[in-house]
Structures are given as structure tokens and as C-alpha cells.
Amino acid sequence: MRDSHTESDHHPDRDRDRLLVPVVDDDGAPFWEYAAQGELRVQACAATGCGELRFPPRPCCPHCQSFESEWQRMSGKGRIWSYVMPHPPLLPAYAAQAPYNAVVVELADAPHIRLVGNVVAEPGAALDSVDPARLRIGAKVQAAFTKGAGASAGASGVTVPQWLLERS
Amino acid sequence: MATLKDATAIVGTGQTPFARQLPESEKTLACRAVLAALDDAGIAPSEVDGLASYTMEETDEVEVAKSIGAGDITFFSKVGYGGGGSCATVAHLAAAIATGQASVGVAWRSRKRGSGPRPWKNTTAQLPTPAQWTRPFGLLRPADEIGMLARRYMHQYGATRDHFFNVALACRNRANQNPAAIMYERPLTRDMYMNSRWISDPLCLFDNCLETDGALACVIVSAERARDCRRRPVYVHSAAQGLPAQHHGMVNYWNDDPLTGPAWTAARQLWKQADFGPDDVDVAQIYDAFTPLIPLSLEGYGFCGRGEGAAFTEGGALESGGRLPINTGGGGLSEAYVHGFNLITEGVKQLRGTSTAQVPDAATCLVTAGEGVPTSALLLRS
Ligand SMILES: [Zn+2]
Numbered sequence: 001m002r003d004s005h006t007e008s009d010h011h012p013d014r015d016r017d018r019l020l021v022p023v024v025d026d027d028g029a030p031f032w033e034y035a036a037q038g039e040l041r042v043q044a045c046a047a048t049g050c051g052e053l054r055f056p057p058r059p060c061c062p063h064c065q066s067f068e069s070e071w072q073r074m075s076g077k078g079r080i081w082s083y084v085m086p087h088p089p090l091l092p093a094y095a096a097q098a099p100y101n102a103v104v105v106e107l108a109d110a111p112h113i114r115l116v117g118n119v120v121a122e123p124g125a126a127l128d129s130v131d132p133a134r135l136r137i138g139a140k141v142q143a144a145f146t147k148g149a150g151a152s153a154g155a156s157g158v159t160v161p162q163w164l165l166e167r168s
Numbered sequence: 169m170a171t172l173k174d175a176t177a178i179v180g181t182g183q184t185p186f187a188r189q190l191p192e193s194e195k196t197l198a199c200r201a202v203l204a205a206l207d208d209a210g211i212a213p214s215e216v217d218g219l220a221s222y223t224m225e226e227t228d229e230v231e232v233a234k235s236i237g238a239g240d241i242t243f244f245s246k247v248g249y250g251g252g253g254s255c256a257t258v259a260h261l262a263a264a265i266a267t268g269q270a271s272v273g274v275a276w277r278s279r280k281r282g283s284g285p286r287p288w289k290n291t292t293a294q295l296p297t298p299a300q301w302t303r304p305f306g307l308l309r310p311a312d313e314i315g316m317l318a319r320r321y322m323h324q325y326g327a328t329r330d331h332f333f334n335v336a337l338a339c340r341n342r343a344n345q346n347p348a349a350i351m352y353e354r355p356l357t358r359d360m361y362m363n364s365r366w367i368s369d370p371l372c373l374f375d376n377c378l379e380t381d382g383a384l385a386c387v388i389v390s391a392e393r394a395r396d397c398r399r400r401p402v403y404v405h406s407a408a409q410g411l412p413a414q415h416h417g418m419v420n421y422w423n424d425d426p427l428t429g430p431a432w433t434a435a436r437q438l439w440k441q442a443d444f445g446p447d448d449v450d451v452a453q454i455y456d457a458f459t460p461l462i463p464l465s466l467e468g469y470g471f472c473g474r475g476e477g478a479a480f481t482e483g484g485a486l487e488s489g490g491r492l493p494i495n496t497g498g499g500g501l502s503e504a505y506v507h508g509f510n511l512i513t514e515g516v517k518q519l520r521g522t523s524t525a526q527v528p529d530a531a532t533c534l535v536t537a538g539e540g541v542p543t544s545a546l547l548l549r550s
Contacts (some may be wrong), residue, residue, distance in 0.1 A: 023299035082320035085369035116302040
């Protein structure tokens with residue numbers, strides 16, 4: 001088997017420069033497919049009369065137990081719910097950018113749906129590209145997607161959502 | 169309905185030295201701790217027929233049983249979620265003994281976390297939710313995951329770093345009384361705390377537990393048998409596990425109220441089975457991988473109201489002579505971090521009257537496992 005994991009295991013020096021890429025599972029795959037198209041979508045129950053959003057994605061609806069689901073498009077607007085500034089010791093690729101921010105963003109469309117991510121100065125910018133003094137709980141942010149964005153996607157080409165502070 | 173209440177007792181405890189680095193293997197340390205606990209109880213290894221540990225424990229039942237010379241084992245159990253499983257190892261044995269599945273149970277944890285690898289450095293064996301939704305964004309370590317909840321807690325309830333310092337200081341002060349503690353001869357000051365390096369802002373070095381090599385064990389038997397043992401029995405008065413509805417593990421960011429953790433679920437079950445309440449607890453051993461877990465746990469287990477955990481730490485409340493002395497051996501922050509097992513054995517010492525920071529006439533003790541992950545708790549009484 002020559003998947004990306006075993007390959008990188010054989011190239012520790014190259015691996016050291018990379019951020020972790022999402023380990024996508026069956027339930028989460030649609031999220032990443034939409035992300036690659038620049039869309040932020042969240043799994044929702046497709047049963048008549050339910051429609052509950054749920055995150056992280058899972059096989060069935062915890063409210064009505066339906067296995068039918070659809071992916072609803074979100075506006076990409078949100079607010080910082082909390083954040084940390086990790087300092088070393090960290091995995092090498094992260095240590096190289098530390099201290100950086102990691103945030104939990106609650107979506108304006110559905111406040112109980114939250115996403116972990118990074119606030120960056122512009123799409124594709126490094127994890128430490130925003131002055132920490134500008135971060136605060138409640139600050140408005142907007143999702144951005146950049147294909148192959150250097151910082152968060154590494155060399156893998158996986159598109160991940162990043163967050164930009166709205167000008168206030 | 170059958171109940172576990174006071175049906176079983178802890179009659180022996182054992183531990184190895186604690187250090188950043190011990191030369192012996194985890195297996196050897198496990199055997200030393202188990203045999204020390206049996207010796208303390210005055211029970212022959214051949215009588216052991218029940219074993220319980222953590223899923224993260226590297227030495228399995230087969231290895232321990234054949235090394236110590238255990239008899240036929242008729243009950244064995246491993247509990248998941250790291251430090252969340254500590255009290256549940258005792259709880260599972262208590263249930264097995266109370267229902268006749270075993271008669272002499274041993275629970276243990278052996279870990280070389282000081283000299284061994286840091287689990288978060290492993291990028292091939294990640295939990296599914298963090299691997300997809302949090303770790304790629306640099307939320308790599310438990311300190312980052314709990315730091316996220318800690319900052320939200322500070323924002324929501326006005327908790328400050330001084331409150332977290334109160335926790336670190338109480339644990340350090342007790343360690344300074346305990347010759348077995350790693351931080352025995354190392355006092356902590358507010359200056360040291362406030363000027364220490366960040367691990368994951370808002371958490372600094374002293375908000376994080378130690379990295380320790382060591383092993384501990386305890387022996388559980390029926391209350392009837394306990395009366396014939398050489399040590400004063402410490403009864404398992406109540407025991408509970410807690411996995412709340414819509415809980416997500418240490419990255420618990422996706423429910424209506426992420427700050428209401430597994431402690432709340434375990435506590436409801438724990439108190440429902442008990443003859444006494446939080447006000448009657450003389451001393452508590454509260455899982456302290458990170459300082460913010462203490463105020464969160466104080467709220468969960470009902471020592472104060474929601475959002476009042478930080479304020480509860482003020483005025484020396486957690487110190488000897490305070491409203492609720494905690495972690496009287498020094499805890500994971502300052503005695504040793506062995507996934508919380510030293511909190512169980514310290515609870516036993518308090519109720520035997522042999523702690524190095526003895527609470528006068530302590531008769532009841534709460535012991536908790538890791539908050540922020542599926543957890544467990546014990547109410548012990550003398
Ligand atoms: Zn539904």
C-alpha cells in the first residue's frame with residue numbers, strides 16, 4: 001500500500017515541514033468536497049419535519065435517528081467563540097509558526113455549530129499572520145477558502161476553511 | 169435493587185517511586201506496585217481473581233497475572249479515555265466483587281510518561297474527531313484542547329489567571345509536605361507562575377501537570393472480608409461513570425453548553441447513590457491534568473454553583489484548613505502524573521489518617537477522574 005501516510009513515514013525529513021492534513025472519513029468527506037469548491041456546508045437531517053444541523057458529521061440524526069442527510073450551505077459568517085495561542089513543544093511544522101492562533105468559530109447561521117480553524121491575514125496566509133492583539137472572543141470572522149493554501153493545506157492540495165477578521 | 173454502597177472496600181495500596189525517569193520497564197513498575205498493594209493488604213497474590221486498568225495501560229492482564237503469581241482470574245476490565253478511567257477501574261472491580269464475579273480485585277496504572285513518548289506526537293494513531301476537525305489547525309495537545317475551554321470559561325465567568333494559580337499553589341503546597349512528590353522541595357510563588365512560559369495561552373507551564381514515570385495499585389475486597397484485613401478499610405460508598413449526551417471528548421465544542429462536562433453527569437449518579445452530599449465531603453482529590461479542570465469540577469460535583477468555581481478557589485479554600493482541601497499529596501500538578509491513580513491512593517491515605525497533609529478526622533473523600541473526557545468518580549468513606 002502506498003498511500004500518503006506510508007509514503008510520508010518513509011520521508012521523515014519532508015514530513016517534518018508539513019502541517020497535518022484532515023484525516024477524512026466517510027461521514028466527513030462531503031464537507032471537504034464542498035470546501036474544495038469554496039463552499040462551507042454543514043450536514044443536516046433530511047427527514048421530513050426534522051432538518052436539524054449536526055457537526056461533526058455522523059451517520060444518523062441524534063434527534064430523529066434518520067439516516068437521510070443533506071449538506072446545507074452556510075453564509076460563512078461567524079464569531080470567535082474562543083481561541084488559544086499554542087507555544088512549543090509542538091510538531092515541527094507547527095512549532096515553525098508558533099505562537100499561532102487556533103480558534104473555535106461559532107457560525108452566525110447556527111450558533112451551536114462551531115468550527116475549529118485559524119484566523120489569518122489573507123487567504124492562504126500563515127497561522128501566525130494575524131497580530132494576537134486583534135483576537136477577541138466575539139470578533140466577527142468570515143470563512144475563506146484557498147485551494148492549496150500554503151499554510152493550512154501544505155503540499156497536499158487539501159482545501160481547508162480559514163477565517164478572516166471582518167473590518168470593524 | 170442491589171447497590172454498591174459500602175459493599176466493598178479498598179484494603180491495600182502500593183506505589184513505586186515517582187521520577188521524571190525511572191530505569192525499570194512499565195511492566196516491572198506495574199508488578200512492583202501491584203505486589204506492594206497486596207503486601208499492604210496482607211493478601212497473597214494467588215488470591216487475586218479480578219483485575220482492572222486503563223485501555224492506555226501497556227501491561228495487560230496476562231502479563232501482570234502471570235508475573236505476580238495471581239490465581240485464576242474471573243473478572244478483568246479496561247476502561248477508556250485516559251485519565252477519565254481512573255476511578256472507574258475501582259468502580260468496575262467493586263461491581264464485580266459485589267456481584268460475586270471476583271473476590272480480590274487489583275486496579276493499577278503504570279506509566280513512563282516522563283521518559284516515554286508524548287502521545288500527541290503520534291500522527292498515525294489519532295482519534296477520529298480530532299484527526300479530521302481540530303488537529304490540522306494546530307490544536308495538537310490536550311493543553312490546547314482544554315486551553316480553548318479555559319479561555320471561554322474565563323470570558324464567560326470572569327475567571328482569571330490568579331484563580332488558576334490558586335489551584336497550582338494549593339497542589340504545590342501539599343507536595344511540599346510529601347517526600348514522595350516530585351515537587352517536594354520546590355515551592356511555587358505567584359511571580360514564578362505569572363512569569364513562566366506559555367504552553368497554550370491562556371495556560372502556562374504551571375497550569376500543566378507533570379510528566380512522570382511511576383506506577384500505583386490498590387486492592388479491593390468485599391466489606392465483609394475487609395474487616396479481617398490488616399488495614400483500616402476504606403469503603404467505596406458510591407461510584408459513577410459519566411459520558412454526557414452529545415459529548416465529544418476533549419474537543420467538546422459542539423453542544424449547547426461545552427462548559428458542562430462529564431463531571432456533571434458522573435456527579436448526578438454519584439450523589440444519587442450516596443448517603444451524604446457535597447457539604448459533607450472532608451477532603452477531595454480532583455483530577456488536575458490542567459488547573460482549569462478544578463473550577464469546572466467544583467461546579468460539576470456541586471461544591472458551588474455554575475460559574476462559581478473560580479471564585480471558590482479564593483481565600484485559601486483549597487488549602488489545608490480551607491473550605492475544601494484538595495489534592496493533599498500534591499496531585500497530578502505537583503506529586504506525580506500517573507493518569508490520576510495517585511489521587512485514588514491519596515484518598516485512601518486520608519481516610520486511614522496517614523496522609524502527609526492529613527485533614528483532621530477526615531471521614532469522607534471525593535476522588536474524581538479526568539474532567540473534559542468521559543469520566544468517573546468515587547466517594548470513599550472510612
Ligand atoms: Zn433528524
